[in-house]
Amino acid sequence: MFQAPRGTQDILPEDQPYWSFLKEKAEELARLYGYERIDTPVFEVAGLFVRTVGSGTDIVEKETYSFNDRSGDQMTLRPEGTASVCRAYIEHGMASCPQPVKLFYHAPIFRYERPQAGRYRQHHQFGFEAIGDGDAVLDAELIDMAWRFFALLGLRNLTLQINSIGCHKCRPAYLARLKEYYAGYKAELCGDCKVRLDKNTLRLLDCKKSACRSLMIGAPRSVENLCQECEEHFEQLKSHLLTLHLPFEINSSLVRGLDYYTKTVFEIQPEEKLGQSTIAGGGRYDGLLEELGAKPTPAVGFAAGIERIIINLKKQEIVIPEVPKPLVFIVWMGNIARQAAVKVSGQLRSHGIATMMTYTPRSLKAQLRQADGSGCHYVAIIGDEEVVQKVVMLRDMRTARQEPVALDMLIERLQQKIH
RNA sequence: GUGGGUGUAGCCCAGAGGUCUAAGGCGUCAGGUUGUGGCCCUGAAGAUCGAGGGUUCAAAUCCCUCCACCCACCCCA
Numbered sequence: 001m002f003q004a005p006r007g008t009q010d011i012l013p014e015d016q017p018y019w020s021f022l023k024e025k026a027e028e029l030a031r032l033y034g035y036e037r038i039d040t041p042v043f044e045v046a047g048l049f050v051r052t053v054g055s056g057t058d059i060v061e062k063e064t065y066s067f068n069d070r071s072g073d074q075m076t077l078r079p080e081g082t083a084s085v086c087r088a089y090i091e092h093g094m095a096s097c098p099q100p101v102k103l104f105y106h107a108p109i110f111r112y113e114r115p116q117a118g119r120y121r122q123h124h125q126f127g128f129e130a131i132g133d134g135d136a137v138l139d140a141e142l143i144d145m146a147w148r149f150f151a152l153l154g155l156r157n158l159t160l161q162i163n164s165i166g167c168h169k170c171r172p173a174y175l176a177r178l179k180e181y182y183a184g185y186k187a188e189l190c191g192d193c194k195v196r197l198d199k200n201t202l203r204l205l206d207c208k209k210s211a212c213r214s215l216m217i218g219a220p221r222s223v224e225n226l227c228q229e230c231e232e233h234f235e236q237l238k239s240h241l242l243t244l245h246l247p248f249e250i251n252s253s254l255v256r257g258l259d260y261y262t263k264t265v266f267e268i269q270p271e272e273k274l275g276q277s278t279i280a281g282g283g284r285y286d287g288l289l290e291e292l293g294a295k296p297t298p299a300v301g302f303a304a305g306i307e308r309i310i311i312n313l314k315k316q317e318i319v320i321p322e323v324p325k326p327l328v329f330i331v332w333m334g335n336i337a338r339q340a341a342v343k344v345s346g347q348l349r350s351h352g353i354a355t356m357m358t359y360t361p362r363s364l365k366a367q368l369r370q371a372d373g374s375g376c377h378y379v380a381i382i383g384d385e386e387v388v389q390k391v392v393m394l395r396d397m398r399t400a401r402q403e404p405v406a407l408d409m410l411i412e413r414l415q416q417k418i419h
Numbered sequence: 420g421u422g423g424g425u426g427u428a429g430c431c432c433a434g435a436g437g438u439c440u441a442a443g444g445c446g447u448c449a450g451g452u453u454g455u456g457g458c459c460c461u462g463a464a465g466a467u468c469g470a471g472g473g474u475u476c477a478a479a480u481c482c483c484u485c486c487a488c489c490c491a492c493c494c495c496a
Contacts, residue, residue: 003486003487006486006487006488057494058493058494058495059494059495062420062494063494063495080495080496109496111494111495111496113493113494113495114420114421114492114493114494115488115489116488116489116490116491117489117490118495118496119494119495119496120496123495123496124496125496126496127496192492192493203494208492256495257494257495258495267496278495278496279496280496281495281496303496304496305495305496306496307496308496309496331454331455333454362449363449363450363454363455364454364455364456365450365451365454365455365456366448366449366450366456367455367456368455368456368457369456369457370456371456372456372457373456373457379455379456381454381455383454384454385454393454393455395455395456397456397457400455400456400457402455
């Protein structure tokens, strides 16, 4: 038997209300902050991600789904959303639009990882990117937007952590200091961190091993090693966040796994951690557009993981709006009545009235059971009697009352019921 | 990629070498007379016991391999 590929999942009807709910709220959020929808291809030329996310990152180094197409070009299923949006911004000359250009998307994301709770090989993200403005006000607005998203969804007990990791001017010096510090304790570092020392110095800061964590306390902090521009930016960001009453905390060991971040980085997590905890993360990426060949263009963005949000909505038992059920279920007895049922169903639907019906002959009892299970508010019963009298027996399943309604009055009557 | 756990019908699960021709609940379908649902009752369908190999007179039950899922690490949404 075939199964869905490892780390992927079918989204069944019972879960769809969560997905529609989230999409609605994301669209509401986008409207609220002036973001427009963009969709980009599921796959891109492989080099796009190598260039932006970084060749040394885990995402690019060992997690991509890549393939050669029939002409031999190397393609990659997108492992994140930002690079594609930036590519589209450049490709369509959006630098000529009023800046910043604010775009949002929701898209499947592919990463070849070992699946576990809240971590899949195909997962879905909402992403919001604001390209073309470097002011800290925009960072603050974006963080405010991320925070508001979860408020709109009704999620409680979240934490907002921010940090600044500097820019291409001040970061090299900071990294050198950090490396120098840790090099002095090389013998005490865990195996992973010995590798990080040379390859990914920033990540030394968020190792979870207790020995490394105690070293982290004395480590130089990025926020204390910013250049003047970055420091001012960070100060302004904090001030604007306070103005917006956002309950942020500064986490100086917050770093992100993509190379393109500069200055602001932030994450939102549930207090009660279940498995993979981060439900949204992002930051500023002032060097990314330039890296792709555009003139220097500042930008900020964040992404939120849909599956992880749903896990938390369920955990917090948040009630999702129900998807409405059809209004009418038509049941019938006998071949002549069947003809009438087919005709009525067509007429109802032509008038926008959601209708279900029985197909194969069954006992009236069985049909009513099915109608009951369908959740339809009304059942229209058609038998020989009704056909002769040109009526249907319209039964209200909630009150269990029923009355004959003339066929030519049916639509009008049902439209009244809707209001 | 590393380590640990689990794997019995669509779902939840009993079962711990012969009494398993695998039990129960939910769900599905059909009935409980002649045109009426939600409760209740009856019945039916549905399982090569994750797959393959082995041990044994005998395996869902023991062993090995593989696969999948779950959990942690790693990484990230």
